[in-house]
Amino acid sequence: MGSTSLPTTMKALVTPSQGAPAEVRDNVSLPEPSPTQVLVRTLYAAINPVDVFTTQMGLLVESWPFVPGCEASGIVVKAGNEARNALGGYFKKGDIVAGCARLGVEGHGTFAEYFLLDAEVALPKPDSLTAAQASTVAVGALTAFLGVFGELGISIEGLEEGKGEGEGKWVIVFGGAGAVGRYAVQTLKLAGYKVVASCSAGSVELLKSLGADATIDYKKSADDIVEEVKRITEEKVDLAFDAVSVNNDLVTKIFTAIPSSSGRRLYTTTNDWDPAPDASLGFTTKPIELGPLGRPSAAELNSKLTSWIPVVYRLLESGKLKVGGYSVEGEGIDGIPKAWEAQKSGRLGSKKVIAKLADE
Numbered sequence: 386m387g388s389t390s391l392p393t394t395m396k397a398l399v400t401p402s403q404g405a406p407a408e409v410r411d412n413v414s415l416p417e418p419s420p421t422q423v424l425v426r427t428l429y430a431a432i433n434p435v436d437v438f439t440t441q442m443g444l445l446v447e448s449w450p451f452v453p454g455c456e457a458s459g460i461v462v463k464a465g466n467e468a469r470n471a472l473g474g475y476f477k478k479g480d481i482v483a484g485c486a487r488l489g490v491e492g493h494g495t496f497a498e499y500f501l502l503d504a505e506v507a508l509p510k511p512d513s514l515t516a517a518q519a520s521t522v523a524v525g526a527l528t529a530f531l532g533v534f535g536e537l538g539i540s541i542e543g544l545e546e547g548k549g550e551g552e553g554k555w556v557i558v559f560g561g562a563g564a565v566g567r568y569a570v571q572t573l574k575l576a577g578y579k580v581v582a583s584c585s586a587g588s589v590e591l592l593k594s595l596g597a598d599a600t601i602d603y604k605k606s607a608d609d610i611v612e613e614v615k616r617i618t619e620e621k622v623d624l625a626f627d628a629v630s631v632n633n634d635l636v637t638k639i640f641t642a643i644p645s646s647s648g649r650r651l652y653t654t655t656n657d658w659d660p661a662p663d664a665s666l667g668f669t670t671k672p673i674e675l676g677p678l679g680r681p682s683a684a685e686l687n688s689k690l691t692s693w694i695p696v697v698y699r700l701l702e703s704g705k706l707k708v709g710g711y712s713v714e715g716e717g718i719d720g721i722p723k724a725w726e727a728q729k730s731g732r733l734g735s736k737k738v739i740a741k742l743a744d745e
């Protein structure tokens with residue numbers, strides 16, 4: 386470790402207490418990385434739906450005042466002496482890194498000039514990506530991998546060689562255009578599945594470009610969607626991935642209307658707060674939980690992510706996983722509230738909203 390040129394305080398967006406408006410402060414203490422962490426100078430901070438859950442509902446927040454933000458890219462300015470990355474090397478000063486920071490833990494909030502990342506779950510930036518693009522990947526890709534390879538139990542073997550286990554079986558992805566959904570669609574395609582994804586009319590071309598075999602307009606009635614799923618899949622679909630957290634009722638209707646073709650139905654969802662559909666309905670629901678990432682108490686989660694990050698890295702590097710569009714909606718810490726409002730408005734559709742905090 387060791388750097389002489391770092392300041393002792395930094396500028397950050399701070400939420401003083403649960404539900405209180407965020408305010409810019411310029412005297413927040415610079416965090417100190419543990420031996421297995423890196424301190425990162427933020428280049429781009431991405432805004433996520435969960436930032437509202439932490440600041441408004443206190444989700445996973447350990448103490449207030451609290452610096453929100455959980456996804457970013459930046460430059461390593463200080464590395465712990467055991468900061469081994471998922472690719473097998475050690476992070477060093479000057480590396481460009483991206484990833485999800487621990488949610489709700491002091492020193493990890495990315496709406497700040499500097500933040501901490503746990504080395505084992507950080508994403509070294511592939512050369513093929515800009516730092517801005519890299520800031521948009523981790524929440525979506527890691528959540529998709531957790532859903533596909535964790536909760537749906539699909540094998541990752543053969544994924545990179547195009548020899549996945551899917552055998553052309555159908556899977557439904559609800560919300561294929563979102564940050565999580567786009568990686569779920571691409572990952573399931575790489576694993577050899579046929580994907581029918583729900584999206585709005587404006588996202589159909591995007592979904593096709595990501596490999597979706599069919600799309601369904603989520604603005605149609607539930608009955609119409611059930612009929613379309615029946616027709617498209619020829620009534621053979623046993624896996625579903627809800628990437629936008631609002632489809633428990635719809636999946637229940639679909640799985641009730643179509644008999645199982647394998648006798649084993651699985652539904653995974655990013656909704657880990659509402660009660661899951663009752664197992665007596667004939668399918669098992671497995672909620673995805675990325676939230677505890679990085680925490681020592683989440684050793685099993687961390688170790689799964691560490692094993693998958695090299696795959697994500699190589700797929701990004703080779704272009705087999707395509708990153709999404711983004712829009713820089715704010716500059717500097719003072720610009721984050723504007724970017725956050727843009728994200729909350731939904732007016733940028735499937736583009737990830739980011740704020741630029743510093744030049745490389």
Ligand SMILES: NC(=O)c1ccc[n+]([C@@H]2O[C@H](COP(=O)([O-])OP(=O)(O)OC[C@H]3O[C@@H](n4cnc5c(N)ncnc54)[C@H](OP(=O)(O)O)[C@@H]3O)[C@@H](O)[C@H]2O)c1
Nearest residue numbers: 434560562563564565584585588603655673674675734735
């Ligand atoms: N449990 C976890 O560990 C975990 C992890 C990550 C995210 N999440 C949650 O997952 C959800 C999605 O996150 P995200 O970052 O992917 O969101 P996002 O990128 O903001 O999602 C935006 C997209 O959602 C689509 N959409 C909106 N309503 C829809 C509906 N009824 N059906 C289908 N698509 C719909 C829109 O598609 P169109 O553009 O086509 O209209 C839009 O592009 C959030 O609630 C987030 O909090 C949970």
